[in-house]
Amino acid sequence: MSRPLQGPSRRLLLTGALAALSAAVTGCSSDGEASSSGGSKRLRIGYFAFPSGDLLVKNRKLLEKALPDYKITWIKFDSGAGVNQAFLGKSLDIAALGSSPFARGVSGSSPIPYKVAWILDVAGENEALVARRATGISDVAGLKGKKIATPFASTSxxxxxxxxxxAGLKPSDVELIDLQPQPILAAWQRGDIDAAYVWLPTLDELRTTGTQLTSSKEIGAAGRPTLDLAVVSDDLIAGxxxxxxxxxxxxxxxxxxxxSDRDGSVETVAAELGISAADAEAQLAQGVFLTPEQVVSADWLGTEGGPGELLTYVTDTARFLADQKQIDAAPSEDVVREAFYLKGLSDVLK
Incomplete structure (x- = not known):
């Protein structure tokens, strides 16, 4: 892939969401202590119902086999904004997180206490912008004055x-609506929105009555790639x-x-998502999955000796978000570098 590329404080904006989130994520707080807190060891892992290696690790209990003495809890999230809120509330130890919400998380005077430690996948055709076919819109420029839904603070x-x-449009040229994937589908079916930028599996449902205008694969090739990262809490790193x-x-x-085992992987993803093998295979085909060797290469995450190009990607993403007034100011490359946990990374290849 070619090189890529808030109003009041974030904490004030997240206060209400954190209160609502606590029941879902920390309602079993006695069961949810991080492994670094003493007593029996536990890990709380946030994931998305989205084709990636995460689903294989979860379904095949690869981590439970490696850490038999741990209580491991998998918690499903709908978007990166929820993941960021959960880390602020110290309700997660490890989680999947898009590169854009990660860039937001490490910005500002009070960055979220986590670090990127792995790359799950690179966004391809599995995230895209689709217009309802009934609108007659055939390109991005045609969205001027239209209602577009997407989960705010996400890679989409x-x-x-x-x-x-x-396409020469400013955010103010359209009506942007903050919706999670399932509400997007409902709004689409009611005709309340004209277009949406979202990911699988909701994306595939929109495609049945929509026209795809662009995808994250195209946007990445043009210089602004997005990725699904995995982050770990500072407490877990320390403890x-x-x-x-x-x-x-x-x-x-x-x-x-x-x-190496595509058929088995398809079956696993189908089981986790509750879809047919054919649908699981189609969804997997739309993602870009690196090999472990690529993850730790200079082209991507890098190693303890030095971060890879992901450092540039995240820094550029933050600058873009600042230019778009989505965050107050972009962090420097040195600040972003501090949010990389690369110690022992190359050991996974041994």
């Missing part, structure tokens, strides 16, 4: 802003780095399985 939101800019090593090894195994 970032890619949508990039697509609008390339239980061995658990992170085991988790990375499990993720590396999952990436190898996606390449």
């Amino acid at each position: 939101h970032y890619s949508l802003l990039a697509a609008l800019g390339t 239980d780095p061995q658990a992170i090593d085991a988790w990375r090894t499990a993720q590396a195994e999952a990436l190898r399985l996606l390449e």
